[in-house]
Amino acid sequence: MFEIHCPYCDEKRSEIEFAYAGEAHIARETNADQLSDVEWAQFLFYRDNARGDHCERWWHQHGCNMFFNAVRNTVSDKFAVTYKMDQKRPSVKMIEAAKNGK
Amino acid sequence: MKYSARSLFANALSGHKKWPEQFPNKDPKKQYDVIIVGGGGHGLGAAYYLAKKYGITNVAVIEKGWLGGGNTGRNTTIIRSNYLYDESAAIYDHAVDLWDGLSQELNYNTMFSKRGVLMLAHNVHDVQSFQRHVHANRLNGVDNKWLNPEACKKFVPILDISNNRHYPVMGGALQMRAGTARHDSVAWGYARAAAQLGVDIIQNCAVTGIKRGPDGAVQGVETEKGFIAAGKIGVSAAGHSSTVMAMAGLRFPLESYPLQALVSEPVKPVLNCVVMSNAVHAYISQSDKGELVIGAGTDQYTSYSQRGALHVLEHTLMSICEIFPIFKRMRMLRSWGGIVDVTPDRSPILGKTPVEGLYVNCGWGTGGFKATPGAANLFAYTIANDHPHKINAPYNLERFVTGRLIDEAAAAAVAH
Numbered sequence: 001m002f003e004i005h006c007p008y009c010d011e012k013r014s015e016i017e018f019a020y021a022g023e024a025h026i027a028r029e030t031n032a033d034q035l036s037d038v039e040w041a042q043f044l045f046y047r048d049n050a051r052g053d054h055c056e057r058w059w060h061q062h063g064c065n066m067f068f069n070a071v072r073n074t075v076s077d078k079f080a081v082t083y084k085m086d087q088k089r090p091s092v093k094m095i096e097a098a099k100n101g102k
Numbered sequence: 103m104k105y106s107a108r109s110l111f112a113n114a115l116s117g118h119k120k121w122p123e124q125f126p127n128k129d130p131k132k133q134y135d136v137i138i139v140g141g142g143g144h145g146l147g148a149a150y151y152l153a154k155k156y157g158i159t160n161v162a163v164i165e166k167g168w169l170g171g172g173n174t175g176r177n178t179t180i181i182r183s184n185y186l187y188d189e190s191a192a193i194y195d196h197a198v199d200l201w202d203g204l205s206q207e208l209n210y211n212t213m214f215s216k217r218g219v220l221m222l223a224h225n226v227h228d229v230q231s232f233q234r235h236v237h238a239n240r241l242n243g244v245d246n247k248w249l250n251p252e253a254c255k256k257f258v259p260i261l262d263i264s265n266n267r268h269y270p271v272m273g274g275a276l277q278m279r280a281g282t283a284r285h286d287s288v289a290w291g292y293a294r295a296a297a298q299l300g301v302d303i304i305q306n307c308a309v310t311g312i313k314r315g316p317d318g319a320v321q322g323v324e325t326e327k328g329f330i331a332a333g334k335i336g337v338s339a340a341g342h343s344s345t346v347m348a349m350a351g352l353r354f355p356l357e358s359y360p361l362q363a364l365v366s367e368p369v370k371p372v373l374n375c376v377v378m379s380n381a382v383h384a385y386i387s388q389s390d391k392g393e394l395v396i397g398a399g400t401d402q403y404t405s406y407s408q409r410g411a412l413h414v415l416e417h418t419l420m421s422i423c424e425i426f427p428i429f430k431r432m433r434m435l436r437s438w439g440g441i442v443d444v445t446p447d448r449s450p451i452l453g454k455t456p457v458e459g460l461y462v463n464c465g466w467g468t469g470g471f472k473a474t475p476g477a478a479n480l481f482a483y484t485i486a487n488d489h490p491h492k493i494n495a496p497y498n499l500e501r502f503v504t505g506r507l508i509d510e511a512a513a514a515a516v517a518h
Binding site: 001002015016019020023037038040041042044045046047048049051054056072074075076077 | 402
């Protein structure tokens with residue numbers, strides 16, 4: 001079971017308080033009506049399914065009820081960093097720095 | 103060497119020390135007609151059917167670890183075909199047809215035991231949904247029947263059907279043609295039979311790249327043991343399908359989740375069939391060794407770590423104890439996880455890919471074992487003929503664009 005740091009509560013809480021909400025940073029196009037079926041399928045169904053560092057959404061369902069993003073390594077299952085919804089995807093350099101505890 | 107009562111007796115006389123190896127561990131040749139990536143039941147079976155039925159014997163199976171060390175050796179060995187939709191009924195029942203007689207065909211005891219699978223209904227929605235399944239199955243010629251709680255109790259005497267339970271038993275759907283098989287045997291049996299037909303089985307050799315020519319078609323695979331050329335490549339890599347397809351520059355509608363199972367200490371025969379409860383995500387059967395084999399639901403997050411969280415197992419065991427109070431004092435011996443590749447509609451992708459010469463058999467999610475012989479045969483057919491069989495034609499990749507999904511997940515049979 002994970003201990004997950006909620007960036008809104010600024011606390012590490014047990015995984016059972018959280019719900020996984022899929023890959024992060026998949027934005028719905030504003031011109032959705034003009035997308036082709038292929039593009040729409042990419043948005044709806046296609047995922048990176050990264051083996052390694054993975055940006056993903058979590059929902060602090062039984063806590064503050066906020067969605068936030070996280071970078072987790074899908075091989076070691078270790079979280080590098082969690083960040084608020086309005087923050088950008090961290091760069092590779094920032095992820096590496098977070099892993100080294102800086 | 104053919105396995106028989108006679109060979110067993112003869113080898114017993116020499117203390118079982120003179121059995122020949124079942125299949126040789128080969129080094130790769132420079133070139134093959136077909137390379138199968140992934141040495142689980144599906145991959146080994148595909149190699150076997152390519153050689154046996156479709157006349158292509160210059161085939162290699164390349165496996166990163168050891169044979170059947172992935173999901174083939176990590177599942178709860180349940181075999182059934184009581185799926186709702188026509189497409190699903192066709193593909194899973196094709197597999198059950200092949201499970202029948204597989205031991206004889208491979209001359210290898212796969213221990214397929216048609217002990218029946220009972221799927222329990224715990225609420226009114228379950229009852230209606232399962233009865234719909236039973237009717238749909240019967241229209242498709244798939245064996246399945248409805249049992250009331252008393253009939254469930256008669257079939258599985260240790261079941262608690264009193265209505266003061268957390269998960270009351272309101273009936274169940276019973277498929278008598280379903281059951282379990284010995285998972286390792288399936289991998290080894292296919293490997294031995296394929297090797298006898300000239301297929302090379304290459305273990306401990308990870309595929310690191312897929313080489314494509316200027317026209318885009320595949321030319322072969324880069325591996326830890328060097329480049330191996332092949333005009334056709336079949337990928338049957340389960341949880342790692344996304345990473346292998348990425349080597350050919352393809353993105354896939356797949357996500358990989360941990361799925362856990364556990365076994366108890368062995369006890370005398372107590373549970374005569376497989377009991378599944380979709381609503382609470384618990385499945386249980388008793389192995390021939392006497393262990394209770396219990397399957398849990400997937401963890402919520404994607405992962406390649408082959409382990410999952412304890413609270414998932416705890417939830418499953420809680421459900422098992424509610425349904426079978428008799429098991430409350432059983433001790434669990436070990437638990438493990440596998441990585442399952444799940445598609446958005448919970449149905450597999452089995453067919454051609456946008457890359458010429460590249461074929462895929464993936465997305466079986468939490469229920470690939472039951473389909474092993476069927477998927478393997480259809481995969482071999484697709485590779486040999488360069489077009490899908492009519493049974494696996496609906497399981498194409500294009501369905502995610504056209505919207506012609508085979509949405510078994512929405513049909514309440516979430517557990518596979």
